[in-house]
Amino acid sequence: MWMYLGLLAALFLGLHNLCKKHAVQGNEVFPVLLGTICSGFLLLLPFFIGSLYFPEYTKEIGFQITSISWKTHGFIFVKSMIMTTSWVLAYQALKHLPITIVTPIRSAGPFFTFIGAILIYQEKPNFLQWIGFFLIIFSVLLYSKIGKKEGINFKSNKWIFAIIGATFLGASSGLYDKFLIQHLELNPQTLQFWFCWYTILILLVILSITWFPYVEKRKEFKWRWTIVAVGILLQAADYFYFKALQDPEALIMLLSAIKRSQILIAVVIGGLVFKEKNKRKKLIPLLGIMIGVFLILYS
Template identity: 85%
Template sequence: MWMYLGLLAALFLGLHNLCKKHAVQGNEVFPVLLGTISAGFLLILPFYLGSIWNPDYMQKIGFYITSIPWTTHGFIFIKSMIMAASWVLAYQALKHLPITIVTPIRSAGPFFTFIGAIFIYQEKPNPLQWVGFFLIIFSVLLYSKIGKKEGINFKRNKWIFAIIGATFLGASSGLYDKFLIQNLSLNPQTLQFWFCFYTILILLIILSITWFPYADKRKAFKFRWSIPAVGILLQTADYFYFKALQDPDALIMLLSAIKRSQILIAVVVGGLLFKEQNKRKKLVPLFGILLGVFLILYS
């Protein structure tokens, strides 16, 4: 069951990436990020209020947000700091790079998760899983050569380093999620609510330094329908992902790889919508990544 939940998470993540590209194009990154997280927070806020006013009903429908000790708040705050840094880097990179380059690089995230799962959680891959993961990494390297044809030098472009850093931080957060869900026994909606809350606080601090004091930057910001859509789609994807992690049999290394099937939406649909170059050539490494995911699922 957890694999199917992972595929649902991938579906909503793919749609989330398309909306995110639309939201950041020619726009200020930090307020866009604050807007998306705030939209996700408002989506979950009724569950929190319902858990206070009518806890029995919220427990009945499965969306009860539990009370947690301050130490657990501290652990969630750490996740918020990790993901805030990852999103800042990712949004900046997405603003300056084609979505058909950014998304495949982020698809290397399962490799970092894979290594962490082996050493931290002692998850044991079989030979087919090894092949699948290295096939994903090889396919990402193919994307780097295609990127050079679009004027993107992977060794000198700072936005490439930004998206690589974002990918590493995102993978670290994925490993941390398993600890929060399984070791601390957090349910998805409780984790999502407090995660959004603390991330908004972090972003407000960043914006108070980099954006709020500057009138020209505030005027340059353009609100688009895709900004709240990004937050709503992300929280929906995270809910299915966290539900999958609640299964004690769920392997974070495989779940992380399954989520990368979102690349199908980003490369095929995104390439058509944003009219990016070399779409046909990008289908070759795309096939490699999908084959890697298939080998993991098949194994």
């Protein structure tokens, strides 16, 4: 069951990436990010209020946000710090790079998660899983060759380093999620609500320094409907992902890889919507990544 939940998370993540590309094009990154997180927070707020005044009902429908200790709040705040840094780097990179380059590099995330799952959680991969993961990494390297044809030098372009850093931090957060869900026994909606809350606070501090004081920057910001869509789709993806992680038999290394199937939506549909270059050539490494994901699922 947890694998199917992982595929649902991948579906919503793929749609989320398409909306995110539209939201950040020619726009200020930090207020866009704040808008998406606020949208997700407002989506969850009725469940928080309902949990305070109608705890039995919210528990019955499976959306109760439970009370947690200050120590647990601290653990969630750490996740917010990790993911805020990752998102800031990823949004900046997405603003300056084609989605058909950014998304496949992000697909290297399972490799970092794979290593962490072995070292931290002692998850044991089999031969096919090894092949699948290295096929994914090799396919990402092929994208770098295609990227150079679009004037993107992977060695000197700072946005490439930004998306690599975002990918590493995102993978670290994925490993941390298993600790939060399985060891601290947080339910998905509780983790999502407080994560959004602390992320909003962190972003407000950043914006108070980099955006709010500058009238010119505020005027350049363009509100788009996709900002709200990004927040809602992200919460939907996270909910199914965390539900999958609640299963004691769920392997974080496999869930991370299954989520990468989102690139099918981002590369194929995104390439058509945003009219990006070399779409046919990008289908070759895309196929490699999909075969890698298939081998992991098959194994």
